[in-house]
Amino acid sequence: MLKNVIGKNWPVLTLGVALLGGLLAPFADKSTMPGFYVEVLLGGLMAGVLYSLVALGFALIFKASGVFNFAQGAMVLFAALAVARLAERMPLWAAILLAMAIMVVLAWLIERLVLRPLVNQEPVALLMATLGVAYFLDGFGQTVWGSDIYSIELGIAKEPVMILAGLFQGGILVNKEDFVAAIVAAALVLGLAVFFQKTPTGRALRAVADDHQAAQSIGIPLNRIWVIVWSVAGFVALVAGVIWGSKLGVQFSLSQVALKALPVVILGGFTSVTGAIVGGLIIGVGEKMAEVFLGPVLVQAFDLAGGGIENWFAYMLALLFLLVRPEGLFGEKHIDRV
Amino acid sequence: MTGMADGRAQRIGEVVLAVEGVSLSFGGVRALADVSFDVREHEVRAIIGPNGAGKSSMLNVINGVYHPQQGTIRYMGREYHDMDPHEVAASGIARTFQNLALFKGMSVLDNIMSGRNLKMRSNILLQALRIGPALREEIEHREVVEEIIDFLEIQAYRKTPVGRLPYGLQKRVDLARALALEPRILLLDEPMAGMNMEEKQDMCRFILDVNDQFGTTIVLIEHDMSVVMDISDRVVVLDYGKKIGDGSPDEVRANQAVIDAYLGVTH
Amino acid sequence: MFYRENGQFKSTYASDQQMLPILQDRIFMAALLVFAFGAVPFVVSDYLFLSLVIPFLILALAAIGLNLLVGYCGQISIGHAAFMAVGAYAAYNIALRIPQLNFLVVLVLAGLIAAAVGVLFGVPSLRIKGLYLAVATLAAQFFTDWLFARVKWFTNYAHSGSVQTAPIEMLGWKIDAPVEKYLFLLGVLVVFTLIAKNLVRSHIGREWMAMRDMDVAAEVIGIRPVYAKLTAFAISSFYCGVAGALWGFVHLGSWEPLAFNLTLSLNLLFMIIIGGMGSLLGSYIGAAFIVILPILLNQAPQWLGMRVSTAMTSHLELMIFGALIIFFLIVEPLGLARLWAVGKEKLRLWPFPH
Numbered sequence: 001m002l003k004n005v006i007g008k009n010w011p012v013l014t015l016g017v018a019l020l021g022g023l024l025a026p027f028a029d030k031s032t033m034p035g036f037y038v039e040v041l042l043g044g045l046m047a048g049v050l051y052s053l054v055a056l057g058f059a060l061i062f063k064a065s066g067v068f069n070f071a072q073g074a075m076v077l078f079a080a081l082a083v084a085r086l087a088e089r090m091p092l093w094a095a096i097l098l099a100m101a102i103m104v105v106l107a108w109l110i111e112r113l114v115l116r117p118l119v120n121q122e123p124v125a126l127l128m129a130t131l132g133v134a135y136f137l138d139g140f141g142q143t144v145w146g147s148d149i150y151s152i153e154l155g156i157a158k159e160p161v162m163i164l165a166g167l168f169q170g171g172i173l174v175n176k177e178d179f180v181a182a183i184v185a186a187a188l189v190l191g192l193a194v195f196f197q198k199t200p201t202g203r204a205l206r207a208v209a210d211d212h213q214a215a216q217s218i219g220i221p222l223n224r225i226w227v228i229v230w231s232v233a234g235f236v237a238l239v240a241g242v243i244w245g246s247k248l249g250v251q252f253s254l255s256q257v258a259l260k261a262l263p264v265v266i267l268g269g270f271t272s273v274t275g276a277i278v279g280g281l282i283i284g285v286g287e288k289m290a291e292v293f294l295g296p297v298l299v300q301a302f303d304l305a306g307g308g309i310e311n312w313f314a315y316m317l318a319l320l321f322l323l324v325r326p327e328g329l330f331g332e333k334h335i336d337r338v
Numbered sequence: 339m340t341g342m343a344d345g346r347a348q349r350i351g352e353v354v355l356a357v358e359g360v361s362l363s364f365g366g367v368r369a370l371a372d373v374s375f376d377v378r379e380h381e382v383r384a385i386i387g388p389n390g391a392g393k394s395s396m397l398n399v400i401n402g403v404y405h406p407q408q409g410t411i412r413y414m415g416r417e418y419h420d421m422d423p424h425e426v427a428a429s430g431i432a433r434t435f436q437n438l439a440l441f442k443g444m445s446v447l448d449n450i451m452s453g454r455n456l457k458m459r460s461n462i463l464l465q466a467l468r469i470g471p472a473l474r475e476e477i478e479h480r481e482v483v484e485e486i487i488d489f490l491e492i493q494a495y496r497k498t499p500v501g502r503l504p505y506g507l508q509k510r511v512d513l514a515r516a517l518a519l520e521p522r523i524l525l526l527d528e529p530m531a532g533m534n535m536e537e538k539q540d541m542c543r544f545i546l547d548v549n550d551q552f553g554t555t556i557v558l559i560e561h562d563m564s565v566v567m568d569i570s571d572r573v574v575v576l577d578y579g580k581k582i583g584d585g586s587p588d589e590v591r592a593n594q595a596v597i598d599a600y601l602g603v604t605h
Numbered sequence: 606m607f608y609r610e611n612g613q614f615k616s617t618y619a620s621d622q623q624m625l626p627i628l629q630d631r632i633f634m635a636a637l638l639v640f641a642f643g644a645v646p647f648v649v650s651d652y653l654f655l656s657l658v659i660p661f662l663i664l665a666l667a668a669i670g671l672n673l674l675v676g677y678c679g680q681i682s683i684g685h686a687a688f689m690a691v692g693a694y695a696a697y698n699i700a701l702r703i704p705q706l707n708f709l710v711v712l713v714l715a716g717l718i719a720a721a722v723g724v725l726f727g728v729p730s731l732r733i734k735g736l737y738l739a740v741a742t743l744a745a746q747f748f749t750d751w752l753f754a755r756v757k758w759f760t761n762y763a764h765s766g767s768v769q770t771a772p773i774e775m776l777g778w779k780i781d782a783p784v785e786k787y788l789f790l791l792g793v794l795v796v797f798t799l800i801a802k803n804l805v806r807s808h809i810g811r812e813w814m815a816m817r818d819m820d821v822a823a824e825v826i827g828i829r830p831v832y833a834k835l836t837a838f839a840i841s842s843f844y845c846g847v848a849g850a851l852w853g854f855v856h857l858g859s860w861e862p863l864a865f866n867l868t869l870s871l872n873l874l875f876m877i878i879i880g881g882m883g884s885l886l887g888s889y890i891g892a893a894f895i896v897i898l899p900i901l902l903n904q905a906p907q908w909l910g911m912r913v914s915t916a917m918t919s920h921l922e923l924m925i926f927g928a929l930i931i932f933f934l935i936v937e938p939l940g941l942a943r944l945w946a947v948g949k950e951k952l953r954l955w956p957f958p959h
Contacts, residue, residue, distance in 0.1 A: 121934070139924035439821065
């Protein structure tokens with residue numbers, strides 16, 4: 001039995017073993033301090049949480065409408081810009097609420113103007129339409145809110161905190177902001193899980209995700225559902241935007257960073273909320289590890305001009321996953337009926 | 339009618355295709371359960387059965403589109419159960435589809451020309467320059483395709499994009515494309531679905547002509563009983579993925595299990 | 606009245622299958638070529654050549670390349686500028702290390718190298734399609750971005766990471782002036798467009814289109830998916846590789862690694878969406894559109910008497926691109942080329958309404 005399981009899944013298992021090996025490889029070099037290793041690991045996990053937040057939006061929209069939302073990053077930027085600029089004139093909580101309202105309006109507009117006319121087209125056309133939305137939002141957001149770098153003050157101390165000084169020599173530096181981000185992300189996932197499982201709207205969303213036509217035939221209003229889904233995705237984008245924005249500052253590059261979330265959903269599976277989290281963590285850790293530990297090795301071996309492994313590591317990992325397990329860790333296998 | 343059948347009966351040859359113990363499942367759903375039957379050269383073999391009986395799946399297995407979990411297909415001395423569709427096509431089995439798998443972005447002529455693909459062998463460089471063998475090929479195969487177009491009487495539509503044609507004509511193009519492969523066995527998946535009386539008669543005529551003139555073995559799935567009784571030599575009956583009848587049309591018509599299946603007697 | 610096929614009967618298959626079966630089309634094409642080769646060099650200013658015509662021609666070549674893959678074969682790629690980069694750096698290194706080679710040979714070699722890389726990154730298309738494939742092509746984009754920025758050998762250990770090229774010299778002809786560059790490019794474009802047209806209407810083209818329209822049915826009639834997809838990737842990358850080399854050598858002169866980044870990839874995609882997927886004419890139209898729009902946006906405010914900041918124009922550009930993509934996908938997925946074709950249909954009936 002075990003031989004059968006291994007035989008069928010050997011590509012995935014090989015990849016898993018390779019990744020695990022990569023995770024432990026830094027210890028092959030004697031000079032790696034365990035404290036430093038843990039620091040990098042935690043940094044990777046934190047970055048991973050941020051990726052997961054963006055990937056959640058992807059997964060939600062794909063789950064409910066089968067559309068791959070290329071514009072998720074632009075939505076994150078737009079929301080962050082809205083909050084940053086509005087907060088200049090009103091208290092933060094009011095800015096966030098108003099920005100949320102704006103995101104709902106945006107969701108409605110996208111559903112009406114882009115999704116509904118394209119409802120019967122192939123997924124590739126919808127993908128490119130969301131690309132168009134991304135471009136439009138980028139330009140529009142900067143027109144309306146401005147194109148400087150803005151900041152969001154969440155009131156969390158920016159200095160890192162030293163923890164576990166007793167366990168590891170020199171202690172480990174942890175960023176308070178990252179910590180808060182992790183907690184927020186966890187709360188968000190929990191909230192979403194409850195929403196999907198317990199509320200009628202959540203159940204309707206899952207019905208739509210399963211089968212559009214069947215859902216329609218039992219009276220679920222498809223268009224309204226899509227507005228809701230895109231609003232929820234907008235909410236997730238808002239949360240991601242506020243957290244990213246307070247950490248990195250709100251600027252144009254934010255929407256590009258969100259492109260990283262694509263490999264996350266590949267790893268996790270396009271339709272899985274759990275997958276978005278797990279995938280984000282794996283990508284976050286993998287990237288950081290690769291940059292910090294693998295980078296110098298490559299630079300030495302090939303005489304490279306600097307590192308920058310982070311730029312492509314996530315994508316290469318996603319590529320490997322695509323070849324080995326296209327449905328991701330938690331996604332559903334796709335069967336083509338003729 | 340019987341005269342024609344006699345004439346054909348003389349020509350029917352040895353077993354050319356044999357389905358042996360084929361079982362196919364999708365996840366938990368059993369599409370085919372231990373189905374076995376054979377097909378003789380030059381005959382017209384019908385596969386009938388209620389909806390969902392697994393008929394299209396059976397053709398898909400023969401084609402290589404689905405790979406059965408158990409059982410094999412024996413054809414031309416080879417036994418296979420996991421050949422790729424293009425290998426099956428290369429060995430001489432062609433098919434049409436229930437839902438018309440035409441290439442919507444191309445004209446009728448191009449659709450049928452794409453069926454000649456297996457025979458067109460000039461390399462890319464020659465095609466890029468459109469000289470020598472590449473140019474000759476285009477013209478030679480165009481001639482063959484034009485014969486098929488004449489045969490199926492669709493000359494007026496050859497440059498029309500297939501998406502614009504009425505359903506009946508699209509079905510003819512599907513058939514033409516399959517014929518372009520010059521197949522030994524032709525699998526027809528409900529070739530008369532959605533047609534009126536006249537169109538069905540035309541299609542019957544074409545199918546019989548193909549069988550007469552080119553000697554092509556025909557395996558067809560069909561719901562219209564009168565068509566099946568008229569033109570087929572032997573019939574296989576499937577129900578819930580199992581074979582429940584096999585023989586001449588008259589034999590099958592009298593088979594109690596078949597009658598029960600169609601009248602819906604609970605098992 | 607003028608655009609009719611009356612009396613133009615074809616008596617051989619060869620004449621029916623020719624590239625431009627309608628006489629009026631042949632006359633128009635001949636006139637266009639005469640105009641392009643004979644009149645344009647004297648009429649167009651140097652500035653217009655450098656800012657408009659030359660980038661237009663090179664981008665049209667790249668757009669044809671991408672169109673072959675996406676429009677004709679139905680495989681999505683949003684990282685295609687990666688292959689332009691491969692072509693550019695390959696040409697640079699070949700020209701650097703074997704300076705005696707004729708530039709046309711350099712171009713072809715660069716194209717072949719790009720084709721090989723294209724096949725490599727096309728391998729995922731054998732297992733995945735649609736948006737999954739899109740992500741795989743993004744991997745190509747980011748990886749080549751990094752490769753040419755970091756692996757110093759490619760840039761000949763240049764300190765800044767950028768490379769510089771000398772003006773092309775072929776058989777004693779130094780291609781320096783804008784007009785000369787234009788004529789050289791025009792020659793290359795004519796040849797490559799002809800080749801693309803030939804490929805598209807022969808059996809490999811039909812294989813590609815069959816894969817695009819219905820890949821399962823294509824396999825059932827004997828088309829080998831591996832061969833069809835990989836040849837599409839190979840030839841598409843060949844075209845983009847040559848275009849990349851031309852972009853670097855003829856248009857830019859010198860470039861840094863980010864000259865072939867994601868923005869360029871997305872621009873190529875937009876070109877073929879707006880221009881028309883599955884249409885060679887569409888590639889040209891799309892390229893023209895992408896080249897002209899920013900210039901138009903820059904000049905239009907001045908004509909209208911309004912003052913708009915450069916930041917604003919770039920934002921407007923983004924918004925207009927985005928809106929146009931959506932517009933075309935909804936209204937006319939086959940792009941401007943389809944509108945042109947519809948116009949021609951109407952022209953055949955003119956002056957009658959139907």
